[in-house]
Every structure is written in structure tokens, then in C-alpha cells.
Amino acid sequence: xxxxxxxxxxxxxxxxxxxxxxxxxxxxxxxxxxxxxxxxxxxxxxxxxxxxxxxxxxxxxxxxxxxxxxxxxxxxxxxxxxxxxxxxxxxxxxxxxxxxxxxxxxxxxxxxxxxxxxxxxxxxxxxxxxxxxxxxxxxxxxxxxxxxxxxxxxxxxxxxxxxxxxxxxxxxxxxxxxxxxxxxxxxxxxxxxxxxxxxxxxxxxxxxxxxxxxxxxxxxxxxxxxxxxxxxxxxxxxxxxxxxxxxxxxxxxxxxxxxxxxxxxxxxxxxxxxxxxxxxxxxxxxxxxxxxxxxxxxxxxxxxxxxxxxxxxxxxxxxxxxxxxxxxxxxxxxxxxxxxxxxxxxxxxxxxxxxxxxxxxxxxxxxxxxxxxxxxxxxxxxxxxxxxxxxxxxxxxxxxxxxxxxxxxxxxxxxxxxxxxxxxxxxxxxxxxxx
Numbered sequence: 313x314x315x316x317x318x319x320x321x322x323x324x325x326x327x328x329x330x331x332x333x334x335x336x337x338x339x340x341x342x343x344x345x346x347x348x349x350x351x352x353x354x355x356x357x358x359x360x361x362x363x364x365x366x367x368x369x370x371x372x373x374x375x376x377x378x379x380x381x382x383x384x385x386x387x388x389x390x391x392x393x394x395x396x397x398x399x400x401x402x403x404x405x406x407x408x409x410x411x412x413x414x415x416x417x418x419x420x421x422x423x424x425x426x427x428x429x430x431x432x433x434x435x436x437x438x439x440x441x442x443x444x445x446x447x448x449x450x451x452x453x454x455x456x457x458x459x460x461x462x463x464x465x466x467x468x469x470x471x472x473x474x475x476x477x478x479x480x481x482x483x484x485x486x487x488x489x490x491x492x493x494x495x496x497x498x499x500x501x502x503x504x505x506x507x508x509x510x511x512x513x514x515x516x517x518x519x520x521x522x523x524x525x526x527x528x529x530x531x532x533x534x535x536x537x538x539x540x541x542x543x544x545x546x547x548x549x550x551x552x553x554x555x556x557x558x559x560x561x562x563x564x565x566x567x568x569x570x571x572x573x574x575x576x577x578x579x580x581x582x583x584x585x586x587x588x589x590x591x592x593x594x595x596x597x598x599x600x601x602x603x604x605x606x607x608x609x610x611x612x613x614x615x616x617x618x619x620x621x622x623x624x625x626x627x628x629x630x631x632x633x634x635x636x637x638x639x640x641x642x643x644x645x646x647x648x649x650x651x652x653x654x655x656x657x658x659x660x661x662x663x664x665x666x667x668x669x670x671x672x673x674x675x676x677x678x679x680x681x682x683x684x685x686x687x688x689x690x691x692x693x694x695x696x697x698x699x700x701x702x703x704x705x706x707x708x709x710x711x712x713x714x715x716x717x718x719x720x721x722x723x724x725x726x727x728x729x730x731x732x733x734x735x736x737x738x739x740x741x742x743x744x745x746x747x
Contacts, residue, residue, distance in 0.1 A: 360384075390463045393652050394424030395638050397465045401646030406472065417472040418479070419501045420445055421522075421552035422464060423608065423634060429459040429467055431483075432632055433550035433606030435503060436521045443496045445481070447550050447606030452491055453482035475499050506530030511721045511736055514542040514743070520562075523554030523610040528561035535594075543598040543739040545732070546614075549628060553609025563617045564590040566599060566624070570659060572617050575637050577654030582637070598742035599624040600735040603671060608632035613656060616669040620659040625742070626671040627735045635664025675734045680727045 364380050385398040399407065419438020422429055431449040434440035451459050454470045471479060480495050505527050507519040516538045520527060535541070553559075556573075563572045567588045574585040601615045601624045612631045618624035637654040655665050726733050 386463070389649065389651070393636070394464060395634075395636060395650070396652050397463060397650045399465065399640075399648045399650060403465055403469065404640075404646060404648045406469070407640065407648075407650075417468075417498055417501055418445075418496050419499075420471065421608075422451065422467060423552075423632070424464060425632075429462065429464070431606075432552040432608050432634075435501065435552075436507075436519070436550070437504070438501055439496050439499050443494050445483070445494065445496070446485065447604060448486060450484040451481055452484055453480075455480055473498050506534060508534035508537065509719050509721050510538060511545070511726070514540060515545060515736065515739060516541040516543070517545045517547065517721055519547040520551055520611075522551055523558040523562075525555060525558065527554075527558040528565070531562060531565065541597065543600075543743045545600050545602065545735050545739060546624070547602045547732075548607045548611040548615055549602050549604040549731070550606035551608070551611040552606065552632075553611055553634065556610065556613075559610035559613045560586050561590075562614050563621075564588050564593065566594055566618060567621045568593040568595055570621065572659065573613050574657045574659075575654040576657060577637065579653065582654045595623070596746070598739055598746055600739045600742070601626050602628045602731055602735055603631050603669060604629040604677065604731070605632055607669075608634040612664045612669050613658070616658040616662075616664060619669065619672065620662075625673065625738055626669065627673045627675055627738065628671050628731045629674065629676065630670050631664075631668040633664060633666045633668035635667075673734060673738065675731045678730045680730050680733055682727060 364377055364384075367380050368375065368377055382398070382400070389396045389398045397403075418440040419435040420440040421432040421435065423432045424430065429451045431445055431447055431451065433447045434445045451467070453459060454467060457470065459467060471481075473479065475498055477498050478495055479498060480493055482491050482493050484491050503522055503524060505520060505522050505524045507521070509517045509519075511517050516534065518531060518534050520531075535544075560572050568590070569588050572586045572588055574583075576583050599618065601618060603611065603615050603626060607615065607628075608631065612633070612635060615624070615626050615631065619626050635656040636652045637656060638650050639653050641649045641651060643649055655663060657663055721732075726736060
């Protein structure tokens with residue numbers, strides 16, 4: 313989800329029930345006359361207020377007009393698209409906490425795909441990640457509550473709760489014959505958005521878990537920390553998105569001119585183009601970006617824009633396809649609307665929404681098995697080999713292996729990740745041709 317700020321927008325409803333009854337009778341009398349757009353709109357407002365009155369007066373349980381209208385707003389927004397919603401005071405506060413990088417819950421990002429509540433991605437190092445939740449999992453039940461017809465906001469509010477309390481998700485996973493039940497212990501979610509490691513002596517690996525407000529700053533620090541890099545792997549797999557300005561800032565670090573992303577909506581003021589503007593951008597260092605089905609929103613803007621600029625090679629699986637713009641509009645001191653107002657378009661003009669970004673090199677995730685080495689004779693097998701030199705080498709290796717370096721990705725780890733292995737191989741070829 314991409315989040316902006318918006319000035320308060322006030323919505324008004326006709327409130328005079330007496331006037332409604334009189335005008336409704338009049339409208340019925342003239343129902344065969346040609347309706348103008350204005351009178352048609354008035355008719356719709358009158359219908360709404362009449363239904364509110366009937367529910368308030370005759371529904372089996374006591375319910376006031378305020379609750380009726382709030383429920384109507386929830387239904388109204390949820391029927392527009394999967395990402396628009398009416399947010400109560402509690403939901404508005406939760407959204408504010410989430411976008412600042414720390415919140416209570418499972419560490420899972422969900423979206424609607426083909427009408428089903430689907431995991432976009434578990435956030436790295438969170439309870440959902442530790443429990444084995446995977447991108448693409450379809451959530452059938454949260455505890456014993458079915459998710460069919462449930463809004464995203466409702467699902468998120470149920471999954472969040474007090475730290476150290478348990479919740480059970482029933483999921484459908486591709487390749488599994490029956491639904492899986494997974495118990496997860498809630499916890500405070502503190503997101504580290506940028507991780508950096510090295511591969512060999514000259515490749516910088518940077519993993520971005522989500523686009524919170526510290527991403528650009530984190531990438532700059534990582535790049536400054538490794539000045540001898542000759543190539544970069546940027547891992548956006550299972551990154552569900554986040555803040556638009558951070559996505560633009562990341563692209564701007566690697567291109568020095570042209571459009572990064574544009575948005576088009578109904579209101580002319582929302583038709584915007586964001587251009588590269590950062591001086592001294594790194595336009596030379598070979599760059600490979602990893603994506604998969606859990607890469608969404610801001611991740612798709614970054615990978616798609618750098619692909620269009622021919623600045624990076626994209627490797628992995630097709631991305632999620634979430635390219636719409638939501639803004640948060642306060643409608644009272646505590647409540648707000650989250651409303652889709654536009655769609656994003658990449659520099660080439662192509663859309664992300666429901667399409668996603670197709671990698672330049674499509675590679676499925678998996679482990680690469682090394683071929684077993686047959687019988688061979690090496691120096692160490694000869695009777696007169698240089699034992700003292702061999703001891704020096706083996707001694708150094710043993711000391712190094714005693715303490716695992718968590719800032720380095722080993723060859724063994726690379727072979728367990730076929731997508732990363734492909735990215736490294738492609739990057740090495742680019743590094744050779746760029747010398």
C-alpha cells in the first residue's frame with residue numbers, strides 16, 4: 313500500500329426525515345418523467361435516508377443512525393475495490409502506528425487476489441515468517457472465523473492483538489493436498505527494512521523487507537560501508553511495499569534523468585509524474601534485482617522503473633500486481649477514508665495493476681544440487697605434497713569457519729537459493745563486460 317496525506321474532506325447527508333417522506337412521494341408521482349443527473353443524484357440520497365429511517369425504526373434490535381451509517385460506509389467502500397475502506401478511530405490509529413515501522417501482530421501483509429484473502433508476504437524475522445507462512449498462501453479461516461466476504465481491514469484487526477497471545481490460521485497452499493492449520497504467537501513487530509551482506513570480495517547484497525521511512529537512508533549507509541563493490545544484488549522478494557517517496561528515492565539513486573513513475577486518476581490534480589532528480593546517481597555499477605509473487609506495490613515501482621530504464625536486470629518470479637494509489641482522507645478528528653484515487657504507470661507507460669512486473673530472467677525458487685565429484689587425484693593425495701603449506705591453508709580455513717560471519721553470504725547459502733544463484737551469475741557476467 314502506498315500512503316499519502318490529504319486534507320479533510322467533509323461529506324454531508326440529507327438529515328430531514330420529514331422532508332424525505334414528502335419529496336419521496338413527489339418523486340414517485342413523477343417517476344415516468346425524464347430524470348436529470350442532478351435529480352437522479354437527489355433521488356439516490358433520498359433513498360439512502362429513507363432506508364436509514366426504516367432500519368432505525370423497525371429493525372429487530374435497537375440500532376442508532378450513527379451505527380447504521382458507519383456500517384453503510386464500510387460496505388460502500390469495500391464494494392469499490394479491495395483496498396478502499398472506511399476506518400474507525402481504532403483502525404486509523406493502527407494504520408498510523410504501522411507506517412512508522414513498529415506495531416503489534418503477526419508480521420504478515422495480506423491482499424485480495426481473485427476474491428480470496430491472500431498472503432502478499434510475511435515480513436522477515438517476524439512470528440509469521442518463523443511459523444512458515446509463505447507468499448501466495450490463501451487464508452481460509454482466522455481462528456474459527458471464515459474469511460469469505462471479510463474485508464482486509466477486518467482481517468488485519470482480528471490478526472492483531474496482545475503480544476504473546478496465540479492465533480490459528482487455516483491456509484490453502486499450492487502443492488498441499490489439504491488445508492494447513494498454523495498457530496502463530498503474536499508479538500511486537502519491529503521492522504528492520506534494510507539488510508546488507510557481501511558475496512565474495514566485490515558483490516554487495518542488499519535486502520529491502522518493506523518500504524518504510526528509513527529505506528533510502530539505510531541503502532545509502534550500506535553502499536558507503538562497502539566502497540569496493542563492483543556489482544549490487546537488490547533483493548525485493550516478499551516485500552509488500554510501503555511509502556511512495558521511498559520507492560522513488562531508491563530508483564533515483566540509480567538513474568539520473570527521466571520519469572520514475574506516474575499516476576493517473578479522475579481528478580487532474582492527481583495526474584502526477586515523478587522524475588529522477590538526485591545528483592551524482594550511481595548509473596554505472598551493474599545491478600540485478602530479485603522479485604517474486606510477494607513483491608508488491610512500491611517493490612513493483614522500483615523493479616519496473618529500473619527495468620524500463622534498462623538500469624537493472626530483473627530475476628525471479630512475476631510480481632503481485634498491486635499498482636493502485638490509496639490516500640488517507642480524514643473525515644473527522646478520529647475517522648478516515650482510505651480511497652483509491654489513481655493507478656500507477658511505469659516510465660514506459662505500462663501499468664502494474666493486476667499485471668505485475670515480469671522478470672527479464674524467470675527463475676523458480678529452489679535448491680541447486682551440485683553434481684557429485686567422481687574419483688580424482690589432487691596435490692594433497694600425492695606422497696610428497698607440501699604438507700607445511702597445506703597446514704597453513706587448512707589452519708586459516710578452520711579458524712575462519714569457527715566463527716560464522718553473518719555479513720557474508722556463503723557459496724553453500726547461494727546454492728540453496730536458485731534465484732540468488734542466477735542473480736549472482738548474471739551480475740558476474742555484467743561486471744566482466746562493464747570493466
